[in-house]
Amino acid sequence: MFEKTGIPSKEMVMEKFPSQDRINKGPVAIVECYREIPCNPCETACRFNAIRVGEDINNIPQINFDKCTGCAICLSKCPGLAIMIADGSKSEDTVEIKIPYEFLPLPGEGQVVKGLDREGKHITDVKVLKVTNPKSFDRTPVITIEVDRKFLYEIRNIRVEV
Amino acid sequence: MKQAEIVVIGGGPAGLCAAMSAAKSGAGVLIIDRNKSLGGQLVKQTHMFFGSEKQYASTRGIDIPEILLKELAKYKDKVEIKTNSTAVGFYEDGVITVLEKEDKYYKVEPKAVVVATGAYEKFLSFPNNDLPGIYGAGAVQTLMNVHGVKPGNRVLMVGAGNIGLIVSYQLMQAGVKVAAILDAAPKIGGYLVHASKIRRMGVPILTSHTVKEAIGKDFLEKAVVCKVDEKFNPIPGTEITFDVDVMCISVGLTPLNELLAMRGCRMKYVPQLSGLVPVRDENYETTVENIFVAGDASGVEEASAAMVEGYLAGLCAAAKIGYKPDDFYERRKDYMNQLNNLRSGPAARHILAGLDQIRR
Numbered sequence: 001m002f003e004k005t006g007i008p009s010k011e012m013v014m015e016k017f018p019s020q021d022r023i024n025k026g027p028v029a030i031v032e033c034y035r036e037i038p039c040n041p042c043e044t045a046c047r048f049n050a051i052r053v054g055e056d057i058n059n060i061p062q063i064n065f066d067k068c069t070g071c072a073i074c075l076s077k078c079p080g081l082a083i084m085i086a087d088g089s090k091s092e093d094t095v096e097i098k099i100p101y102e103f104l105p106l107p108g109e110g111q112v113v114k115g116l117d118r119e120g121k122h123i124t125d126v127k128v129l130k131v132t133n134p135k136s137f138d139r140t141p142v143i144t145i146e147v148d149r150k151f152l153y154e155i156r157n158i159r160v161e162v
Numbered sequence: 163m164k165q166a167e168i169v170v171i172g173g174g175p176a177g178l179c180a181a182m183s184a185a186k187s188g189a190g191v192l193i194i195d196r197n198k199s200l201g202g203q204l205v206k207q208t209h210m211f212f213g214s215e216k217q218y219a220s221t222r223g224i225d226i227p228e229i230l231l232k233e234l235a236k237y238k239d240k241v242e243i244k245t246n247s248t249a250v251g252f253y254e255d256g257v258i259t260v261l262e263k264e265d266k267y268y269k270v271e272p273k274a275v276v277v278a279t280g281a282y283e284k285f286l287s288f289p290n291n292d293l294p295g296i297y298g299a300g301a302v303q304t305l306m307n308v309h310g311v312k313p314g315n316r317v318l319m320v321g322a323g324n325i326g327l328i329v330s331y332q333l334m335q336a337g338v339k340v341a342a343i344l345d346a347a348p349k350i351g352g353y354l355v356h357a358s359k360i361r362r363m364g365v366p367i368l369t370s371h372t373v374k375e376a377i378g379k380d381f382l383e384k385a386v387v388c389k390v391d392e393k394f395n396p397i398p399g400t401e402i403t404f405d406v407d408v409m410c411i412s413v414g415l416t417p418l419n420e421l422l423a424m425r426g427c428r429m430k431y432v433p434q435l436s437g438l439v440p441v442r443d444e445n446y447e448t449t450v451e452n453i454f455v456a457g458d459a460s461g462v463e464e465a466s467a468a469m470v471e472g473y474l475a476g477l478c479a480a481a482k483i484g485y486k487p488d489d490f491y492e493r494r495k496d497y498m499n500q501l502n503n504l505r506s507g508p509a510a511r512h513i514l515a516g517l518d519q520i521r522r
Contacts, residue, residue, distance in 0.1 A: 003349040004369045006357030035354045036507040038466070039212040041220035057214050058507025077220045079210035080355025103335055120364025138210075138222065157362040 007118050008034055013153055018065040027070020027087035031061050045077040072098050076137035094146050097155055101143045106131050107160045116157040124151050166192040168479055169272040171249045174202020175465045176457025177278035178230040179472030185237035187480035187487045196248040201227030206303040209328050213466035216500055252421040274452040274479040277422050281415035281458035289375040295382030299329045299412035306336050314408035318385045319343040321412035322367055324352035330360050341404045344371040346390055385409050419459040426450055434516030435461030443522040445478035454479045463513055470500045
């Protein structure tokens with residue numbers, strides 16, 4: 001179905017996630033690159049050697065969750081915008097999620113926006129904690145949102161209503 | 163008659179890299195491009211490129227011409243650039259005729275040529291496909307990303323290849339609503355990371371669907387689409403009507419290389435490379451000596467491959483006319499390895515199958 005709709009199945013998504021324990025320890029990257037394409041900037045960007053693509057740049061990136069610090073450099077470098085960061089260390093009820101968001105208007109910090117799943121369906125409202133848009137991110141702003149833990153595996157996008 | 167060592171026809175990604183590569187080897191290069199400025203289609207590509215560092219991966223396409231032109235400027239004593247200039251003929255005696263700004267017409271006689279003329283868009287037949295509001299994807303990108311003009315308010319994208327997916331995303335970035343993306347094929351043709359990022363904006367992707375007709379009096383008002391079976395025949399009763407004022411046709415490209423055919427290069431129809439392409443050797447030299455090809459003109463592929471083909475063709479063209487640098491074999495091997503690497507995955511399987519058919 002993924003090839004027909006662009007929506008990965010729940011199983012595909014789960015396979016890319018680290019354990020809950022790892023997420024609760026602190027920020028970590030989740031690389032949703034499901035199909036082999038010739039591309040390796042995530043590997044090149046990682047200063048901690050946590051992402052490996054290898055000599056054949058068509059390989060699917062493999063991430064070492066122990067080495068990953070969740071620094072989000074790869075998130076801004078991925079041409080497919082396929083990377084997000086999850087951090088479960090801040091609260092028992094919520095997780096902090098970082099996603100790329102290349103649309104205007106950017107949300108404001110503290111603003112409540114629509115939280116969307118991988119189909120673009122509104123599943124919950126989320127609070128914007130931070131908007132990071134330095135020059136080094138090259139016009140791929142990164143939005144940090146606070147999300148109810150039960151949507152950890154569903155949340156993937158936001159909509160800012162104007 | 164103007165004399166030149168190497169003429170590069172087309173100043174897009176392949177042509178710019180070919181010129182740079184040839185000039186780096188010491189050859190004099192004349193770039194001829196019909197547009198006002200160089201860069202070809204790169205000037206419209208606001209998204210980050212795939213590939214690896216050597217092909218400027220993760221850099222936005224719009225920023226690549228500047229990088230390449232800066233590099234090219236290092237060889238400015240060797241390089242002459244003619245913009246607003248169209249190569250209109252390429253004759254058996256090796257002479258190229260050029261029309262500059264529609265009033266100056268002259269001949270050039272080069273020792274070697276790299277044809278990097280790119281590709282043109284395919285179109286789709288359906289009733290009323292000439293209504294205003296029905297565009298090719300290239301035109302939509304030119305309007306939006308070059309001139310800052312919104313093509314309309316609500317778009318139906320026809321074609322889920324990389325261009326259709328990317329242009330849909332760019333339309334949404336410009337504040338245009340994309341009603342749906344459809345494709346007659348049973349599967350999404352473009353990279354699925356692109357598909358996913360559009361899908362999570364809420365845009366449906368309808369595979370096995372085609373356009374039945376366009377409806378409108380003075381301009382497009384509605385588009386009727388329907389499902390197709392495995393043989394691409396419309397299935398009656400499956401029609402869906404979209405209220406849209408723009409239909410964007412993105413059903414693929416065809417190599418633009420009539421100049422090579424005119425010059426007498428052996429051409430072959432290769433579906434996997436999207437049309438008629440020149441037979442060539444591994445150095446990208448065609449069946450006519452000292453005539454090289456690079457980029458989409460040699461078969462439609464990603465811009466990253468076009469750039470590497472340009473480097474390779476420029477290097478080999480310069481070597482053929484006496485500018486063979488000490489590191490020739492090293493550079494050639496590097497470019498060939500890069501191409502192999504870009505093409506080694508499942509996304510490029512059709513390209514390899516196509517290349518097998520045109521190897522000299």
